[in-house]
Structures are given as structure tokens and as C-alpha cells.
Amino acid sequence: MREPAARAFQExxxxxxxxxxxxxxxxxxxxxxxxxxxxxxxxxxTACGYVPxxxxxxxxxxxxxxxxxxxxxxxxxxxxxxxxxxxxxxxAAAESAGLVACADNEGTLRFFFYLRELQRLEPRVGVxxxxxxxxxxxxxxxxxxxxxxxxxxxxxxxxxxxxxxVTDANLRSAARQHDLVRDMIAQICARLRNGPHGPxxxxxxxxxxxxxxxxxxxxxxxxxxxxLLAASEGMEPQPGVRVFLTGCSxxxxxxxxxxxxxGAVVVGEDHDWGSLAGxxxxxxxxxxxxxxxxxxxxxxxxxxxxxAAARAAQTISMARACRADLxxxxxxxxxxxxxxxxxxxxxxxxxxxxxxxxVPAQPYAAVxxxxxxxxxxxxxxxxxxxxxxx
Amino acid sequence: xxxxxxxRNRVSLPSASAATAYxxxxxxxxxxxxxxxxxxxxxxxxxxxxxxxAMGIPYVVNQWWASLCAAxxxxxxxxxxxxxxxxxxxxxxxxxxxxxxxFDEDSAPWGGLPPISFVLAETxxxxxxxxxxxxxxxxxxxxxxxxxxxxxxxxxxxWRTVEDDWESLxxxxxxxxxxxxxxxxIRHLETVTxxxxxxxxxxxxxxxxxxxxxxxxxxxxxxxxxxxAPITISDSIPSVMIPQWHRGTxxxxxxxxxxxxxxxxxxxxxxAPCYDEQIRLMWVGTGLWFDMGFYSWFEQKYGAVFVWxxxxxxxxxxxxxxxxxxxxxxxxxxxxxxxxxxxxxxxxEWYAKEAVHNRIDGAVHFAGSDRRxxxxxxxxxxxxxxxxxxxxxxxxxxxGWDPTSMQRQVSEFIETRVADVALRRREREAGR
Numbered sequence: 136m137r138e139p140a141a142r143a144f145q146e147x148x149x150x151x152x153x154x155x156x157x158x159x160x161x162x163x164x165x166x167x168x169x170x171x172x173x174x175x176x177x178x179x180x181t182a183c184g185y186v187p188x189x190x191x192x193x194x195x196x197x198x199x200x201x202x203x204x205x206x207x208x209x210x211x212x213x214x215x216x217x218x219x220x221x222x223x224x225x226x227a228a229a230e231s232a233g234l235v236a237c238a239d240n241e242g243t244l245r246f247f248f249y250l251r252e253l254q255r256l257e258p259r260v261g262v263x264x265x266x267x268x269x270x271x272x273x274x275x276x277x278x279x280x281x282x283x284x285x286x287x288x289x290x291x292x293x294x295x296x297x298x299x300x301v302t303d304a305n306l307r308s309a310a311r312q313h314d315l316v317r318d319m320i321a322q323i324c325a326r327l328r329n330g331p332h333g334p335x336x337x338x339x340x341x342x343x344x345x346x347x348x349x350x351x352x353x354x355x356x357x358x359x360x361x362x363l364l365a366a367s368e369g370m371e372p373q374p375g376v377r378v379f380l381t382g383c384s385x386x387x388x389x390x391x392x393x394x395x396x397x398g399a400v401v402v403g404e405d406h407d408w409g410s411l412a413g414x415x416x417x418x419x420x421x422x423x424x425x426x427x428x429x430x431x432x433x434x435x436x437x438x439x440x441x442x443a444a445a446r447a448a449q450t451i452s453m454a455r456a457c458r459a460d461l462x463x464x465x466x467x468x469x470x471x472x473x474x475x476x477x478x479x480x481x482x483x484x485x486x487x488x489x490x491x492x493x494v495p496a497q498p499y500a501a502v503x504x505x506x507x508x509x510x511x512x513x514x515x516x517x518x519x520x521x522x523x524x525x
Numbered sequence: 526x527x528x529x530x531x532x533r534n535r536v537s538l539p540s541a542s543a544a545t546a547y548x549x550x551x552x553x554x555x556x557x558x559x560x561x562x563x564x565x566x567x568x569x570x571x572x573x574x575x576x577x578x579a580m581g582i583p584y585v586v587n588q589w590w591a592s593l594c595a596a597x598x599x600x601x602x603x604x605x606x607x608x609x610x611x612x613x614x615x616x617x618x619x620x621x622x623x624x625x626x627x628f629d630e631d632s633a634p635w636g637g638l639p640p641i642s643f644v645l646a647e648t649x650x651x652x653x654x655x656x657x658x659x660x661x662x663x664x665x666x667x668x669x670x671x672x673x674x675x676x677x678x679x680x681x682x683x684w685r686t687v688e689d690d691w692e693s694l695x696x697x698x699x700x701x702x703x704x705x706x707x708x709x710x711i712r713h714l715e716t717v718t719x720x721x722x723x724x725x726x727x728x729x730x731x732x733x734x735x736x737x738x739x740x741x742x743x744x745x746x747x748x749x750x751x752x753x754a755p756i757t758i759s760d761s762i763p764s765v766m767i768p769q770w771h772r773g774t775x776x777x778x779x780x781x782x783x784x785x786x787x788x789x790x791x792x793x794x795x796x797a798p799c800y801d802e803q804i805r806l807m808w809v810g811t812g813l814w815f816d817m818g819f820y821s822w823f824e825q826k827y828g829a830v831f832v833w834x835x836x837x838x839x840x841x842x843x844x845x846x847x848x849x850x851x852x853x854x855x856x857x858x859x860x861x862x863x864x865x866x867x868x869x870x871x872x873x874e875w876y877a878k879e880a881v882h883n884r885i886d887g888a889v890h891f892a893g894s895d896r897r898x899x900x901x902x903x904x905x906x907x908x909x910x911x912x913x914x915x916x917x918x919x920x921x922x923x924x925g926w927d928p929t930s931m932q933r934q935v936s937e938f939i940e941t942r943v944a945d946v947a948l949r950r951r952e953r954e955a956g957r
Contacts, residue, residue: 206900207900207901208895208900209892209899209900209915210893210894210895211893211894211895211896212895238673238675240651241650241651244675245895245898247675248868248869248898249869249898249900249901251679252870252873252898252901255681255870256904266677267675269677271672271674273648273670273672275706275709277672277702277709278672278702280701280702280705281672281674281698281699281702284698288677288698438651439651440651440654442654442655442658443655443658443659443662444658444662469894470651471613471616471617471651471652472651472652474612474613474616474652475612475613475651475652475655475656475659476655477611478611478659478662479662481611493611495613496615
């Protein structure tokens with residue numbers, strides 16, 4: 136990557152790396168709001184004057200060598216959620232004005248249950264005020280009505296915390312800002328990962344660029360992303376087998392690092408730290424509050440809360456749009472949804488002759504040797520087929 | 526040891542024998558009706574089965590069928606069949622056995638499940654929705670899901686007010702949602718099956734359920750206050766759970782009454798499975814269906830009796846609801862059901878309350894995963910003065926169960942942590 140693309144990328148990458156640091160009290164003079172999960176309506180936070188900062192797990196061992204989240208979570212909880220719980224208990228969100236969790240998957244839900252209960256039993260001063268947004272993903276109207284009521288409850292909580300009234304006008308303004316980010320993520324995916332010259336960013340780079348939008352101020356991220364997009368002519372195409380990554384979400388680039396170390400490039404994914412962050416647009420709806428709920432319910436789906444059939448159709452459609460040579464379904468241990476998608480995804484992939492590899496029950500942010508061997512074999516097979524076809 | 530030894534429980538109660546016989550007859554009749562074209566539903570344990578009862582649509586409870594498969598030592602084979610179709614076999618084993626059993630074409634228990642037309646389930650966790658959706662793909666059933674919802678305000682001591690004040694305890698949004706969902710499911714079933722939802726019958730069903738659980742409460746309280754315990758959980762589980770899956774019928778109400786009268790009779794005649802009862806144990810978690818004899822092993826050696834399981838206790842505390850609008854009242858029963866046994870603070874505080882109420886000396890917590898919030902449950906029980914031993918396992922998966930090792934673990938627990946607690950309790954109760 137040449138200047139100025141390299142400089143823009145480095146700055147975005149630095150923002151992404153900062154996700155592992157405690158959430159600051161404010162960014163650019165605006166108080167921060169800690170967010171756990173992909174369902175929290177960040178537009179509401181922005182409308183209240185906050186900078187929403189999404190929390191990630193941190194797989195590195197702590198300086199004290201302990202894992203405060205693990206003490207309260209037995210086996211069966213997504214290690215990302217366990218790690219986030221540990222970080223929050225250790226004070227990672229202490230400076231933020233509050234913390235909003237959601238039910239985007241069982242791990243986030245357990246995080247909320249356990250943190251709420253710990254604060255009841257043995258309150259810690261380093262944990263900020265806590266609330267919850269219960270967005271349901273069932274596609275029925277009944278669920279949407281309920282979710283809207285919960286949105287209004289969250290709105291009241293954030294009004295109380297921030298002292299600012301949430302009006303339709305400031306919600307629309309916030310939605311326009313976040314739509315701009317979503318549009319730019321979509322452009323990054325279309326132009327820098329799937330443009331006519333091939334992928335100009337590796338998957339790991341794209342993960343950092345997109346991820347930075349969820350942990351930094353939009354005022355910082357948008358100009359940097361604009362600079363990156365404008366400098367695309369200075370970027371070299373990435374060679375290798377084109378992989379579409381489905382399965383669990385990745386707040387850490389370990390899986391991308393492995394795949395891309397084996398002669399492949401991740402050109403797309405269907406999780407909310409990657410391509411799915413490019414949607415849904417809110418636009419200019421008649422009822423902004425309904426739209427902020429409904430767009431999230433009906434958006435392109437992550438695994439949890441959505442049917443395997445819908446997920447399989449989406450995976451194959453997105454993989455085809457990315458001109459992927461191989462789909463890898465990567466499931467993290469104790470993140471139970473993705474593994475149940477695999478049979479339907481495999482059938483859908485077979486129907487379109489798209490090679491498909493499932494790697495179940497993977498540890499968080501680590502790659503066991505058998506996984507490396509499995510992934511390497513699949514990538515090599517595609518590379519050899521390609522070579523033979525030429 | 527990859528498969529449990531399959532020790533069976535000692536059925537010592539006429540109500541248990543009667544329930545088992547009734548279940549066989551009922552299932553044979555269900556299959557006859559299915560062959561004649563009656564649609565059959567599969568329901569998860571915490572789904573509002575009462576609407577099917579009021580509509581006369583027969584149903585099989587997922588967990589009952591799973592317990593039968595496990596008791597017949599089928600879990601390993603069935604999970605293998607599931608795995609061969611690409612499904613996970615290391616999560617939700619208890620909930621997946623019924624689906625897996627449908628892949629066994631010639632040796633399923635009791636001749637196998639009838640064809641399933643509908644599946645009703647609440648969607649706790651990330652796997653259940655997709656697992657029940659697989660019934661659509663694999664077996665052509667229609668899945669009618671109920672949302673799992675979360676309250677932001679929690680009174681931890683729910684059992685004190687839930688019977689009458691469930692709306693304020695659970696929250697109107699959650700009650701409204703489930704009531705709307707119920708109305709939608711009823712309309713769908715009416716349209717598809719031609720069965721009608723009889724409001725008068727539904728009122729009767731709701732009243733019968735309350736009566737049935739009131740008897741269960743009396744039984745729970747009798748066991749809680751009697752030494753030596755008149756029955757063990759090996760005895761109570763079939764007598765409680767088979768009627769539980771038939772709740773809303775006069776048979777189920779009468780079966781609960783029969784159990785209560787049997788237990789009362791045993792109390793009055795001072796009959797007990799372990800006359801030399803020294804230690805009262807509680808079993809936290811789902812039943813050990815593939816090794817029900819495990820529970821009685823500790824009676825002879827230590828005078829340690831498993832007197833408590835959640836099955837009778839949740840029947841006693843978790844089901845009774847009163848209210849003027851029966852459909853809304855049914856929502857009051859189920860909208861927060863997972864919270865009662867699976868999420869802190871409701872679950873943890875309730876288990877602790879039950880440990881005290883039942884004069885428990887030690888708790889064995891059977892949990893392969895953290896779906897109950899194990900640390901919080903264990904903490905609450907221990908805070909009530911009752912030591913806890915957590916052991917790994919899943920009711921629907923005998924593959925890793927090693928009874929010898931588990932007996933050793935529980936024995937050590939009794940000897941090192943429970944015996945003293947029990948001694949102090951006995952001295953306290955004796956006024957010493």
C-alpha cells in the first residue's frame with residue numbers, strides 16, 4: 136500500500152487497535168457510551184450527544200494473570216462475552232456515561248444477566264450505569280411492536296442519563312450520520328474488496344477499517360475512510376484464493392490472519408464487525424423511531440436470532456457477489472448459533488457448486504494446528520484446481 | 526465408560542406406576558389418532574401447552590421424549606445420527622434428542638414419534654430457534670416460536686407475589702407480547718387444523734392446572750418438613766412429570782392429588798425409603814434419565830437421600846397464576862419461565878430459598894454448560910449455608926457419564942463438606 140492510502144489506513148488501524156484500551160471519558164469533547172452487542176441503536180446514543188463505543192473482548196492474558204469474567208462464567212458462554220465481562224469488571228467502561236447491552240446473541244445476554252446480578256450482589260464502583268435493549272429478531276409484527284416499546288424505554292433511559300431530550304429531529308440527524316458511515320462501509324466493501332482490480336485490502340485490513348467505525352468517533356472515522364477510498368489507486372491488488380467467511384462474528388483478526396497466511400484473501404463476511412456493518416440504511420422514513428427498530432430487525436442477518444434458511448441464502452448470495460472461491464464457516468466454541476446454520480449453508484453451497492468448509496468449535500482468537508491443516512488443505516485444493524484450469 | 530449402566534429407579538409409589546401405565550396407553554392412542562390423520566404437535570417444556578389442550582390438539586413434550594430416549598440408553602446413537610447429518614452434537618443434547626430419534630427408523634422407543642405437524646417452543650439461546658427450525662427442514666413440521674424476552678427490572682423474590690401480581694413482576698410489555706403471540710398461534714392452528722379454541726374449555730384447563738400444582742405444593746411442603754423423607758426424587762419425578770405433561774386434564778389433576786395422598790399416607794404411617802436418613806440432598810438441574818439408580822446409591826452408604834429436584838418444586842411454585850383474563854394469565858405463567866430456572870437473580874434466589882425450605886444439607890448441581898448461571902446459583906445456595914458440588918453432564922447425553930467417578934465425587938463431597946452441615950442441622954432440629 137502506498138501513500139496516502141497507507142497513512143489513512145495506519146490511522147484507521149490505530150483507532151481499531153485502541154479498542155483494547157479502556158473506553159475514554161470523552162472523545163472530541165463528547166461523553167462516551169459503552170455498547171455491548173450489535174443491536175444497540177447507536178443513533179439514539181448519538182442523538183443524546185454521546186459517542187457510542189462498542190466493547191470488544193481482549194484475549195490477551197491480564198497483567199494480573201487472572202480472568203475476572205471467567206470466575207463468574209462456566210463453560211457454555213461465548214468467550215468473547217466472558218472476556219467483555221472481565222474487562223468491564225476490571226473497569227474498562229468506568230469512565231463512560233453508561234453501558235447499554237442487548238440480546239444480539241446469548242453471550243451478550245448472559246453478559247447482561249451476570250453483570251446486573253454482580254452489581255446487585257457486590258457493586259463495583261468501576262462499572263457504569265447499566266441498561267438493556269431487548270430487540271427481538273423474530274420476523275413477526277408482534278416482535279416489532281414489543282421491540283419498539285423497548286426502544287422507547289431505552290430512549291427514556293438515555294434521556295435521563297444525558298439530560299438531553301431525544302427528538303425526532305436529532306434522531307434523524309444522527310441517522311444521517313450513521314447512514315453515511317454505513318454507505319462508506321458498503322463502498323469500502325464494493326471498491327476496496329470486490330472492485331474490478333481485485334481485493335485492494337486484505338480481509339484483516341478491512342476488518343480493522345470497518346471495526347474502527349464502531350470504536351471511534353464518527354467525526355474522526357469518516358474523513359479517514361474518505362481519504363482511504365480516495366487513495367485506492369495507490370493500492371495493490373491482493374493475490375490468492377478468494378474466501379468468504381461466515382459463521383461467528385470476529386472482534387479479533389486471528390481467523391483472518393490464519394486464512395490470509397495460507398495463500399487466500401478474505402473478500403467478504405457476514406458478521407457485524409465486517410460487511411454487515413454496512414447496513415441497514417435508515418434513510419428518511421415517515422417514523423424515525425419505528426425505522427430505527429424495524430431496520431435492525433429486518434437487516435441482513437448475523438447468525439443468532441435468524442433462521443438457518445435465511446442465513447444460508449444470505450451467505451451464498453453474498454459469497455457469490457464477492458466472487459468467492461471458497462466459503463469458510465468458522466464457529467467459535469460456545470457461540471452456538473453458527474454451527475446450526477452449517478447443514479443448510481452446505482446444501483445451498485453444494486447447489487451452486489461453491490466449495491464449503493466448516494471449522495467448528497474454535498477457540499477465541501487462537502488457531503489450533505488441526506484447524507490450520509484443514510483450512511490450508513481446502514485453500515490449496517482451490518489453488519490447484521485454478522492452476523489446472525489455466 | 527461411554528454409556529451409562531442404565532440403572533433404573535425403584536418405583537415404589539402406586540401413582541408412579543399408574544402414571545407410567547397411563548402414559549403408555551396415552552401414547553398408543555396418540556399414534557392411533559395420528560395414523561387416522563390427526564395433526565400432532567411437539568412442544569418444548571416451557572411452551573404454553575394449555576392452548577393445545579383447550580383446542581384438543583394432541584402433543585408430545587420434547588423433554589419427556591428425550592428423557593425416554595435417554596432412559597432407553599439411546600442418547601449416544603441418536604447424537605451420532607444427528608452428527609451424520611451435519612448438526613452439532615456437543616450442545617443442547619437434551620433438546621435435540623427428539624429430532625435425532627426421528628432418524629432412527631427401526632428401533633426408536635415405543636415405536637417412535639408419530640409424524641409431527643407443529644412445533645411450539647420458546648427461543649431461549651442461540652441454538653434452539655435453529656434446532657426447532659430443523660424440524661421444518663427435516664420433517665416438514667411448522668415451527669411456531671415464542672420470543673424469549675428480558676426484563677430490566679427484577680424483584681429477585683418472585684415466588685412471593687407471582688401468583689396474583691405477575692403483571693407488575695414480569696412487565697406489561699412482555700405479557701402483551703406473549704398474549705399477542707398466543708392469539709396468533711391460536712388463529713393459525715384454528716385455520717390449519719379446523720379445531721376451535723373453546724374459551725370455556727380453556728378456563729377449565731387453567732383452573733385444573735392451578736388445582737394440580739396446588740396439590741404439588743402440598744406434596745413439596747410435606748416432603749420438606751418430614752424426616753425421614755417419605756419419598757425420594759426417584760419416586761417423585763415420574764409421579765410429578767408425567768401428569769405435568771398432561772396438565773389441564775382431570776386425569777393430571779387427580780394424579781397430583783393421588784401423589785399427595787400417597788405421600789401424606791406415608792408420612793402418617795412413618796414410611797420412608799431410608800429410615801436412617803442422616804443427610805438431605807438436593808439435585809439442581811435436569812434429571813439423570815440414563816442412570817436414575819444413581820440417586821439411591823448414597824442412601825445405604827451414608828443415609829444420604831436426594832429429597833429435592835426442581836420438577837416438584839417448580840410445579841409447586843412456578844405454575845399457579847390467577848387473573849381475570851385467562852389468555853393473559855397464561856402469558857403470566859410463561860413469559861418469564863426461563864428466568865425462574867435459568868437466569869439470575871430469579872433462578873439463584875429461588876434455588877437458595879428451596880434449599881432452606883427443604884432443610885437441605887448439600888446440593889449436587891448437574892450442569893454441562895452455564896445456561897443456569899451456575900456461579901450465581903451455587904453462590905446463592907452456599908450463602909444459605911448449603912455446600913454445593915457441581916458435576917458435569919447433560920441429561921440427553923450419556924456418552925461421557927462415568928457413574929463410578931461421579932459416585933466417588935459425590936461421596937467425597939458428602940464426607941468432607943456435607944456430613945458436618947447435616948449433623949449441625951439434626952442437632953439444631955433436635956433442640957440440642
